[in-house]
Amino acid sequence: MFQTHAEKWAYETFSRANLGDSRRTQRLIKFTASLANHIGQSIVQSLKTPADIEAAYRFTRNRAIDATAIAEAGFAATAEQAKSYDCLLALEDTTSLEFTHQTVRDEMGYTSSRKSATGLHAHSVLLFAPREEQVIGLIEQTRWTRELSHYGKKAQRASRPYKDKESYKWERASQATETRLGSDMNKVISVCDREADIIDYRTYKITHQQRFIVRSMQSRCIEQSSDKLYLFSESLQPADKRTVQVKQRGGRKAREALCDVRYAPVTLKMPANKRGEPIPLYYVSCQETNNDKELSWHILTSEPVKGKEDAHRILDYYEKRWLIEEFHKAWKSGGTQVEALRMQRKANLEKMVVILAFIAVRVHQLRYVGLNRSEAEKQSCETLLSPLAWKLLWVKQEKKKVPKTAPSVYWAYINLGKLAGWYDSKRNGRVGWERLWQGWFMLQTILEGYLLSKSLDL
Numbered sequence: 027m028f029q030t031h032a033e034k035w036a037y038e039t040f041s042r043a044n045l046g047d048s049r050r051t052q053r054l055i056k057f058t059a060s061l062a063n064h065i066g067q068s069i070v071q072s073l074k075t076p077a078d079i080e081a082a083y084r085f086t087r088n089r090a091i092d093a094t095a096i097a098e099a100g101f102a103a104t105a106e107q108a109k110s111y112d113c114l115l116a117l118e119d120t121t122s123l124e125f126t127h128q129t130v131r132d133e134m135g136y137t138s139s140r141k142s143a144t145g146l147h148a149h150s151v152l153l154f155a156p157r158e159e160q161v162i163g164l165i166e167q168t169r170w171t172r173e174l175s176h177y178g179k180k181a182q183r184a185s186r187p188y189k190d191k192e193s194y195k196w197e198r199a200s201q202a203t204e205t206r207l208g209s210d211m212n213k214v215i216s217v218c219d220r221e222a223d224i225i226d227y228r229t230y231k232i233t234h235q236q237r238f239i240v241r242s243m244q245s246r247c248i249e250q251s252s253d254k255l256y257l258f259s260e261s262l263q264p265a266d267k268r269t270v271q272v273k274q275r276g277g278r279k280a281r282e283a284l285c286d287v288r289y290a291p292v293t294l295k296m297p298a299n300k301r302g303e304p305i306p307l308y309y310v311s312c313q314e315t316n317n318d319k320e321l322s323w324h325i326l327t328s329e330p331v332k333g334k335e336d337a338h339r340i341l342d343y344y345e346k347r348w349l350i351e352e353f354h355k356a357w358k359s360g361g362t363q364v365e366a367l368r369m370q371r372k373a374n375l376e377k378m379v380v381i382l383a384f385i386a387v388r389v390h391q392l393r394y395v396g397l398n399r400s401e402a403e404k405q406s407c408e409t410l411l412s413p414l415a416w417k418l419l420w421v422k423q424e425k426k427k428v429p430k431t432a433p434s435v436y437w438a439y440i441n442l443g444k445l446a447g448w449y450d451s452k453r454n455g456r457v458g459w460e461r462l463w464q465g466w467f468m469l470q471t472i473l474e475g476y477l478l479s480k481s482l483d484l
Contacts, residue, residue, distance in 0.1 A: 028391040030410060032062040039384055043099035045091050054096065054381075057082050062385050063470065065463040066363045086374045093376035097167060100384045104153060104163035105206045108214075111155040115343055116165065116203060116216045117350040120149045120195065123358070123379065124365055133372035135171030145365075146171055146379065149195045151203055152350050152387070153214075156343060159398055161391045166202045167383060168195060169376060188226050196227045200236055215239060215329065217347050223326070225300055231328065232305055239344055242324035249293040249304060256324060259311045262288040265334040268312055268341060270321060273348070280454075283321040285312045289337040294326075310340045349394070356393070357386035360459025393462055396439025399455065406431075407438035415473050419445065422472065442466055 029035035036059035043051045057073075060082075064072035069086075073079045085091065108114055122137035124145040134144035151166035170192075188194055196218060204211040216231070216238040223243035231238045245256035253261075264286035274280040287310070294305045308331040314321040325344055331337050357364050362382040369375040395410060396402055407416045416438060417428050423441045442465030443457030457465075 028388065028395055028410065030412065033059045035059070035388060036062060039103045040096065040099045042102045044095055050085070050088070050091060053081060053085050057085060058381055058385070061362075061381065062388060063467070065361055065385065065389060065467065066460070068366075086369065086377050087371075089373070091377065093169075093373070093380045096377060097380045097383075100163070100380075101165055101206050104165045105210070107162050108153055108165070108207060108210055111158065111162070112213055113155065113157055114162065114210075114214045115154045115156055115346055116214050117152045117154055117347055118149070118196065118199060118216060118218050118222070119347070119350040119354070120147060120221070121354045121358070122147050125367065125375065127368045129370050130372055130375055133171070136174055137172070144174075146376075147192075148379075148383075149199060150350065150353065150383070151199050151216075152353050154346055154349055156346065159401055161349065161387065161394050163387050164383060165206060166199050167380070168198065168202075169379065171372075193221075193224055193227075196222045196224065197230045200231065200234075204234070204236070211236065215343060217343055219347060225294075225297060225302075225305075228294075228305055228307075228326070229302055237328050239325060239327045239329065239340060241344065242326050245324075247295040247297075249295060250290070255292065255294075255309065258292075259288055259290075259309070259313075259324065262290055262311075264288055265337060267315075268338065270312065270314075270345070272321060283314045284316060285314050285321060287312055287334065287337050287341070289331045289334070291331075292326075308340075310337045312341050349390075352393075353386060353390050356389045356459055357383055361389040361463060362386045389459065389463055392466065393439075393457070393459065395435055396462070397456060399436055402436035402439060403434045405435040406433075407435050408432045410435050410438055411469075412473075414476070415469060418472050418476060419469055442469060445469060 029038065036055045040054050040058055041051065043054055045051050045054065060072045060078070069082050070079055073082055122145055124137055124143055125131070125134055131144050134146065137143045137145045137147065146169050148167055148169045150164060153162040153165050154160070155162055200216060203214065207214065214237065216236065218238070218240045220241045220243035222240050228240070242255065245254040248255050248258060251258040266287045268285045268287050270283045270285055272281050272283050289308065289310045292307055292309045294307060296302045296304060307326050307328060310325040310327065310331055312321070312323040323344065325340060327340055329340060331340060356362065362385050364379055364382045367375055367378050369378065411419070413432070416432055419438065419441055420428050420433070423444060439457060440455070443461045444465070445468050446461040446464035448457050448461035448465070
């Protein structure tokens with residue numbers, strides 16, 4: 027849940043950090059709080075004094091401080107929060123971070139089909155509570171660089187042992203998540219896109235009694251039919267209809283897709299080149315009815331699907347996968363702007379990458395509160411802002427008498443955006459990352475100025 031005070035949030039997130047010296051942990055907390063109060067700004071812009079700036083750079087350059095130790099503190103904080111929830115979705119995805127700064131390029135790897143695009147890859151697992159509609163936090167993140175010497179050698183990479191392939195990241199993430207959550211892992215459902223449709227990964231999840239929802243990448247052989255899975259699904263009678271909101275992306279316009287929902291228990295046959303027993307699962311499909319199946323989801327899950335309500339629940343959970351993509355936006359382009367970092371060494375860079383990842387989750391939490399309009403309109407904005415803060419925002423934006431009852435969270439979300447110059451030109455009520463956080467920072471500045479003026483004897 028979103029923590030309004032950056033200093034308290036930084037303490038709760040990083041106070042467990044084992045950096046070899048308690049003073050380093052205190053420096054991490056202070057440094058992170060300053061960055062959290064100045065989202066998207068450089069270290070120099072985020073800190074108040076030359077001494078603080080120099081201390082921050084010494085921290086990032088300190089070879090005794092490891093990025094992994096910083097990350098583990100944040101994961102431990104998330105694991106502690108996870109204990110309060112009965113059901114959690116572990117939303118997983120991979121992204122690349124490109125860094126063009128010349129001094130660190132030699133330590134980077136290729137990130138795309140262009141060999142000149144260099145940086146890191148990161149695989150993250152974000153916990154989300156579907157019943158409470160809350161973004162909880164990061165429980166796992168692995169970062170790596172691809173060897174430039176391996177560029178263009180896809181065939182050689184395919185012949186590697188499974189545990190040496192990048193695709194092993196899904197299983198490794200599940201192992202790390204279980205290590206941190208312990209017995210709470212039984213209430214976690216991993217939600218992954220098509221890249222995780224790997225026999226070895228599914229076998230691991232089933233063997234370790236871990237729950238999952240994975241979108242299928244290819245039609246597979248099943249025991250229930252001589253047809254492969256996708257063709258078999260066409261023989262199933264639709265159990266219900268479902269409307270899916272297709273978001274605008276690139277040249278694609280936002281639209282509503284009317285879909286047929288089907289489900290069935292299936293048993294996947296093991297491929298001829300693999301050893302093992304057939305895998306019993308449940309299958310859910312969501313296919314557009316009137317647009318040549320442009321939207322077509324084939325979902326495989328360990329969760330029992332006995333009726334249409336269960337099928338819709340699985341699809342609801344899968345649709346939450348966009349939240350991990352939104353986290354990447356908060357981390358990269360729209361919030362902390364991690365790719366703008368300029369560091370002399372990869373080790374220094376990774377420390378900042380990790381810190382900004384947890385700050386990005388905090389930005390994500392704030393925005394999600396407002397995006398969920400139906401819930402945001404029911405909640406008082408005092409769950410988000412102090413009484414004085416929302417009253418100052420009211421006077422600034424509404425320019426009329428302050429009400430006795432605090433307005434809603436949704437009102438605060440919209441007006442934080444407006445404070446930073448946002449205008450709802452698309453008529454969708456969605457404040458962008460940059461404007462939302464600019465508004466938040468501007469309100470904190472107004473609040474600080476008000477408190478300063480009250481302290482003066484004028």
